[in-house]
Amino acid sequence: MPCASIRVIVSAKEGRRTFAAAQIAVMRHGAPLDYFSHVYGPVARSMQALGWTYTAICVGVCLVIIGLLMTAMMRRRGGGDRIVTESGPALTWVMIGSGVSTLILFGMAIYAFIALRAVAAPAKAPVTIAVTGYDWWWKADYGGVVVANELHIPTGVPVKIDLRSADVIHAFWVPQLAGKTQMIPGVTTHQWLQADRPGVYRGQCTQFCGEQHAHMAFEVVAQSPADYRAWLAAQAANAAAPSSALAQTGQHYFRSHCGGCHSVRGTEATGQHAPDLTHLMSRRELAAGLTPNTPDNLINWVEHAQDLKPGTRMPSFDLTPEQRTALKAYLTGLS
Amino acid sequence: MTEQRIPHIGCVAPNSEDEKRLRDIWEAEPGLKGKLGSVDHKVIGLRYIVTAFVFLILGGVEALIMRLQLARPDAGLVSPDAYNQLFSMHGVTMIFLYALPVLSGFSNYLWPLMLGTRDMAFPRLNALSYWLFLFAGLFLYAGFAFGHGANAGWFNYVPVSGPIFDPGPNIDIYALGMVLLGISTTVGAANFVVTLFRLRAPGMSLNRVPIIVWGTLTASVANLIVIPSVSLTFFLLWLDRNLGTHFFDTGAGGQALLWQHLFWVFGHPWVYVVVLPAMGIVSDALPTFCRRPLVGYAAVAMSTVATMIIGFEVWIHHMFATGLPPLVLAFFGAASLIIAIPSAITVFCWIATIWAGRPQFKVPFLFFASFVLLFVIGGVSGVMTAAVSLDWQLNETYFVVAHLHYVLLGINVFPVMGGVYYWFPKWTGHKTNEVLGRWAFGVLFTGFNLAFFPMHILGVLGMPRRIYTYAPGMGWSLLNLLVTLGAFLFALGVLIFLIDLLISARRGEPAGDNPWDAASLEWSMSSPPPAYNFRVIPIIASGHPLWEDRLNQSEQRSKLHEGFTLLEGRETLGTSPLDSEPNAILRMPGDHLAPFALGLAATVFFAALALHGWLWAGLALAACAATLIWWFWPPKAEKAPSDREAAHV
Amino acid sequence: MSEDLVLDKPLPVGNTGPRHTGLWGLWTLVLTEGSLFGYLIVSYLYLGVASGQTWPPHGPPDLLKPGISTTILLASSGVMMLVEHNLKRARIRSALGFLALTILMGAVFVAMQMHEWAHKGYGPWTHLYGSLYFTITGFHMAHVLAGLIVLATLFVWILMGRIRPDGPKPVTIGGLYWHFVDAVWIVVFSTLYLAPHLHG
Numbered sequence A: 001m002p003c004a005s006i007r008v009i010v011s012a013k014e015g016r017r018t019f020a021a022a023q024i025a026v027m028r029h030g031a032p033l034d035y036f037s038h039v040y041g042p043v044a045r046s047m048q049a050l051g052w053t054y055t056a057i058c059v060g061v062c063l064v065i066i067g068l069l070m071t072a073m074m075r076r077r078g079g080g081d082r083i084v085t086e087s088g089p090a091l092t093w094v095m096i097g098s099g100v101s102t103l104i105l106f107g108m109a110i111y112a113f114i115a116l117r118a119v120a121a122p123a124k125a126p127v128t129i130a131v132t133g134y135d136w137w138w139k140a141d142y143g144g145v146v147v148a149n150e151l152h153i154p155t156g157v158p159v160k161i162d163l164r165s166a167d168v169i170h171a172f173w174v175p176q177l178a179g180k181t182q183m184i185p186g187v188t189t190h191q192w193l194q195a196d197r198p199g200v201y202r203g204q205c206t207q208f209c210g211e212q213h214a215h216m217a218f219e220v221v222a223q224s225p226a227d228y229r230a231w232l233a234a235q236a237a238n239a240a241a242p243s244s245a246l247a248q249t250g251q252h253y254f255r256s257h258c259g260g261c262h263s264v265r266g267t268e269a270t271g272q273h274a275p276d277l278t279h280l281m282s283r284r285e286l287a288a289g290l291t292p293n294t295p296d297n298l299i300n301w302v303e304h305a306q307d308l309k310p311g312t313r314m315p316s317f318d319l320t321p322e323q324r325t326a327l328k329a330y331l332t333g334l335s
Numbered sequence B: 001m002t003e004q005r006i007p008h009i010g011c012v013a014p015n016s017e018d019e020k021r022l023r024d025i026w027e028a029e030p031g032l033k034g035k036l037g038s039v040d041h042k043v044i045g046l047r048y049i050v051t052a053f054v055f056l057i058l059g060g061v062e063a064l065i066m067r068l069q070l071a072r073p074d075a076g077l078v079s080p081d082a083y084n085q086l087f088s089m090h091g092v093t094m095i096f097l098y099a100l101p102v103l104s105g106f107s108n109y110l111w112p113l114m115l116g117t118r119d120m121a122f123p124r125l126n127a128l129s130y131w132l133f134l135f136a137g138l139f140l141y142a143g144f145a146f147g148h149g150a151n152a153g154w155f156n157y158v159p160v161s162g163p164i165f166d167p168g169p170n171i172d173i174y175a176l177g178m179v180l181l182g183i184s185t186t187v188g189a190a191n192f193v194v195t196l197f198r199l200r201a202p203g204m205s206l207n208r209v210p211i212i213v214w215g216t217l218t219a220s221v222a223n224l225i226v227i228p229s230v231s232l233t234f235f236l237l238w239l240d241r242n243l244g245t246h247f248f249d250t251g252a253g254g255q256a257l258l259w260q261h262l263f264w265v266f267g268h269p270w271v272y273v274v275v276l277p278a279m280g281i282v283s284d285a286l287p288t289f290c291r292r293p294l295v296g297y298a299a300v301a302m303s304t305v306a307t308m309i310i311g312f313e314v315w316i317h318h319m320f321a322t323g324l325p326p327l328v329l330a331f332f333g334a335a336s337l338i339i340a341i342p343s344a345i346t347v348f349c350w351i352a353t354i355w356a357g358r359p360q361f362k363v364p365f366l367f368f369a370s371f372v373l374l375f376v377i378g379g380v381s382g383v384m385t386a387a388v389s390l391d392w393q394l395n396e397t398y399f400v401v402a403h404l405h406y407v408l409l410g411i412n413v414f415p416v417m418g419g420v421y422y423w424f425p426k427w428t429g430h431k432t433n434e435v436l437g438r439w440a441f442g443v444l445f446t447g448f449n450l451a452f453f454p455m456h457i458l459g460v461l462g463m464p465r466r467i468y469t470y471a472p473g474m475g476w477s478l479l480n481l482l483v484t485l486g487a488f489l490f491a492l493g494v495l496i497f498l499i500d501l502l503i504s505a506r507r508g509e510p511a512g513d514n515p516w517d518a519a520s521l522e523w524s525m526s527s528p529p530p531a532y533n534f535r536v537i538p539i540i541a542s543g544h545p546l547w548e549d550r551l552n553q554s555e556q557r558s559k560l561h562e563g564f565t566l567l568e569g570r571e572t573l574g575t576s577p578l579d580s581e582p583n584a585i586l587r588m589p590g591d592h593l594a595p596f597a598l599g600l601a602a603t604v605f606f607a608a609l610a611l612h613g614w615l616w617a618g619l620a621l622a623a624c625a626a627t628l629i630w631w632f633w634p635p636k637a638e639k640a641p642s643d644r645e646a647a648h649v
Numbered sequence C: 001m002s003e004d005l006v007l008d009k010p011l012p013v014g015n016t017g018p019r020h021t022g023l024w025g026l027w028t029l030v031l032t033e034g035s036l037f038g039y040l041i042v043s044y045l046y047l048g049v050a051s052g053q054t055w056p057p058h059g060p061p062d063l064l065k066p067g068i069s070t071t072i073l074l075a076s077s078g079v080m081m082l083v084e085h086n087l088k089r090a091r092i093r094s095a096l097g098f099l100a101l102t103i104l105m106g107a108v109f110v111a112m113q114m115h116e117w118a119h120k121g122y123g124p125w126t127h128l129y130g131s132l133y134f135t136i137t138g139f140h141m142a143h144v145l146a147g148l149i150v151l152a153t154l155f156v157w158i159l160m161g162r163i164r165p166d167g168p169k170p171v172t173i174g175g176l177y178w179h180f181v182d183a184v185w186i187v188v189f190s191t192l193y194l195a196p197h198l199h200g
């Protein structure tokens, strides 16, 4: 377990440093969506055990078949070219093979059933998060506190996720914690996550949802319950007021150009159809997992959204140098 | 009363007067009318196969472009929208325009030859089925050519394919094309069913027909039952998109899940539709190279039917992640595991046939033997996805892409290529080149596994399907490169295969009637077969008419050279459904332009719908009705009354 | 089947008898079209339940006029049987008369149905129920119209002497199709018109 040693403690204050550590954790995984060798929650663990058992049986079946085929082809026999009339015990062996397969399959079915029961019923969950899929980003509602593209959960307890969609079908998937569930417009589906230890777990939309389905990722940050509470409290606060004249100019621009879609709590920007930006800078990544959230990437995104994520529902903005610095100052102040 | 006759039983010598007469009766007219109006099942069958291979190449080229895009992270070869069209058209092409049509081609060509009759039950319907297939394919590609190909995947979930999120003409063309293609498949299926129950040679009882016949029969019955589901759901989507109905409009109570149900109720049986006849190809041809009859004929035939029956009850395994109640999922998961039992029986029968036989390692054998392995690999990955909670991980990842290619290529493309090598001498009268054939096989097999095996690993590393690119840090880069290399190797194999066929068709050694010394009826006539197939309708005494003397299973022998001559006209023998006792002399319809005209009119109708040319649509519909009346117009009354009762279809 | 097949009884030439290939073909059509209506009905029930809407939104449909048109359509099936019966007995005139009557009754059904459509007060785009109602009855209507064309064609062919008493199979097949269309209507009528009254 290459990343077990890296304990990630995230709190509102220590955010930056721990994010860097978490980044390392993600990189150490090699494949952040790998759910066969790295799992960090009971649901994913049950699936992993099921997966490896099935894999072992299936590889075994393939090996037996290869052996049988090879022997069947290579075994020596005499008699030249004449047509073989007798079958010997061939049919008996067919029956034996099929019988054994049937037994194995029944065993597999029973195991699958037990495994399903273990993970299907959500245990009583102290935390419920309502997640809504949008083209192509995620909104998470913690009972009034709305965040985007980055979920935080407390470790050690089951977290219930209510899944909805604002437009087309998406699927919510954090493979190292649990399986996937479709988010279907007009319906609410459910899923539960539990992380054993703090860490950052990558999530991904897995149902084809249009042009930018590829770039519809998110992150789940699992924290100790105390850190989680601190994070939630910080997110519940309104946005920090602009700290400089430059930032105030930026806010002006924001209100007139961005506020129709985005909201920044405590300001006049109250748009509902784009990620909430109240605490934008507390997030590790931009635009649903597209790039790391650095000030440069941020302003680059605003100017080139359509090049970075062609088709995204946010237009690219033509900014004058003054506007750019002002907006950058404002946005980077949204901590 | 109706005319009656005791059919003459006798011989027709090659090159005799009688034989010439048969030729005059059955050969197509020269010229354009003969081409467009031909109802010869062999011509139609080959057209089906060639057209399907053209679509295989088109779909393959689309796949190669996708593979170039995915070979490395963050590549910018194609735009996201282009990629979406590529994978959608790739899936649509392969599943609908290649996989079934190619098998329909085989069955069309082979059925009458295997069953001992002179044509299909409804020769004109057969022609219609081909024309509609061709036109539907062109229709689907017409949109693509203008940059409006299907772009929401082959299963085209709503609402992403609905009027709001996909407003262009892309999905309208896909939807209408599918309805059009559905008509083709349906009439083709009806034809197979009726042919089986009406036209087998005397003595060709159900327990003697080749397995491909069982496979195609099962698939055809399934098609009759499930095609309406997919046609309907595409039609409802078209209504939603164009007339403002609300079936899938989730804002007005419409249900996105209804689409998934209606699609997969069709979709799952369909995946067996595209493999059962191909498995039949193996069951029939593999024994030839094992120099023995198939072990467990009855078991294989029953498994074919059983697979389909269970196959109606597993569609929800494509919807495990939709939040349906776990009990429902458990039931469908269990059914999906049970469906492996008939497959197991069949697999063991094939292995036993090799084991208890004397394998000859000719080119088709290589394809068939490797098919068994690929089938098992593809099958067990299906078993893994059938475990509900495991599928919550595997679903919509490259693991599923690996599964579907192992089964679709393993159980369809490999048997088909083996089948082409096997029957090519019959079709053309020429043998293929053994050396090139071995090369083709080796390259295809290596390329295939290199291209598709790593996809399993990509799947468990979490790579989702239908993404046009991925970031470097995901751990997928190396494997994707391997996949791309494998894909190109596979394409090279296809190229060698095609070159081999093109060369052999001209310069291959003459094949003779029965180059493989095979047992079934289609090898009893010259290669290529004459227009009338059989000089006399044979009388069959076993499932291995050409091996009877050597197998010596009973005293009885089939009569291949003395039988029903039926020289009076375009006639063949009608027999009873189960025991195939002769009970009628059927008059068969000859070449006719109505099927082509109807296909054209129907296509114009659908094109008019796509373009909202309502007047044109009305005219085309009227033209369809008129063509149908023309088609079925009874002949003049002066003729013998029964003549008027000739089947016009 | 033995080696020494002896055929001493003559076989009918052409496509006759109960195993006429055209009849077989029609049965495959019935199977596939029956499935089609099955999926339509299932979609109706599924959407009715899943949408959670009042179903039908305007209360159960009125039964009087639809009841009459249904009776007429079903009765026309009986009349159609007489057509074949008379044709086989070479009573061409009565066959033609009954066929004309069948067509007339079918046309009355179409007219009454159109009338009902026009006075529904909502259209296929108004709401989900409307979409279903018009699509299902529309699909059936298309089948009735196709049936009427078939019957009219048969009428002409009998009149021209192209279909004669010794070869009535086209009429049998056309008639069977007509019965199928009527049978489908029983299902559609029960689901769309009668069922809402059961729990309404």
Ligand code: HEA
Pocket (backbone or CB within 6 Å): A058, A061, A065, A101, A102, A104, A105, B155, B271, B272, B274, B275, B317, B318, B336, B337, B339, B340, B343, B344, B347, B375, B376, B377, B378, B379, B380, B381, B382, B383, B385, B386, B387, B391, B394, B395, B396, B400, B403, B404, B407, B408, B411
């Ligand atoms: C070509 C046809 C074909 C065939 C034959 C199959 C065969 C099977 N398929 Fe597959 N399937 C597809 C084509 C096919 N499939 C396609 C195209 C998709 C993807 C659609 C899409 O999403 O685009 C799909 C997807 C798919 C899914 C959905 C996955 C997902 O989207 O999450 C599932 C889930 O259960 C599944 C299961 C199975 C099973 C259990 C079989 C079984 O029939 C296999 C049975 C055979 C064997 C198991 C091998 C032989 C048996 C033995 C040697 C005995 C011993 C074996 C054991 C003891 C294990 N398939």
Ligand code: HEA
Pocket (backbone or CB within 6 Å): B056, B057, B059, B060, B061, B063, B064, B066, B067, B087, B088, B090, B091, B092, B094, B095, B098, B099, B152, B153, B154, B155, B401, B404, B405, B408, B409, B412, B413, B451, B464, B465, B466, B467, B468, B487, B490, B491, B492, B494, B495
């Ligand atoms: C029978 C079915 C079939 C076949 C044969 C193939 C063949 C191939 N498929 Fe496909 N595939 C599907 C059915 C099939 N596929 C389906 C159903 C999907 C799902 C679609 C969806 O999600 O909606 C899919 C999806 C799919 C994907 C996933 C796309 C995604 O999710 O983003 C990929 C990616 O690699 C892929 C690759 C390939 C490759 C490399 C081949 C190769 O085997 C292709 C090999 C190449 C050739 C056969 C062409 C050879 C031709 C030449 C060399 C030309 C030269 C000759 C002349 C010009 C005369 N396929």
Ligand code: CUA
Pocket (backbone or CB within 6 Å): A133, A136, A169, A170, A171, A205, A206, A207, A208, A209, A210, A212, A213, A214, A216
């Ligand atoms: Cu959202 Cu894919």
Ligand SMILES: [Cu+2]
Pocket (backbone or CB within 6 Å): B267, B268, B271, B314, B315, B317, B318
């Ligand atoms: Cu399936």
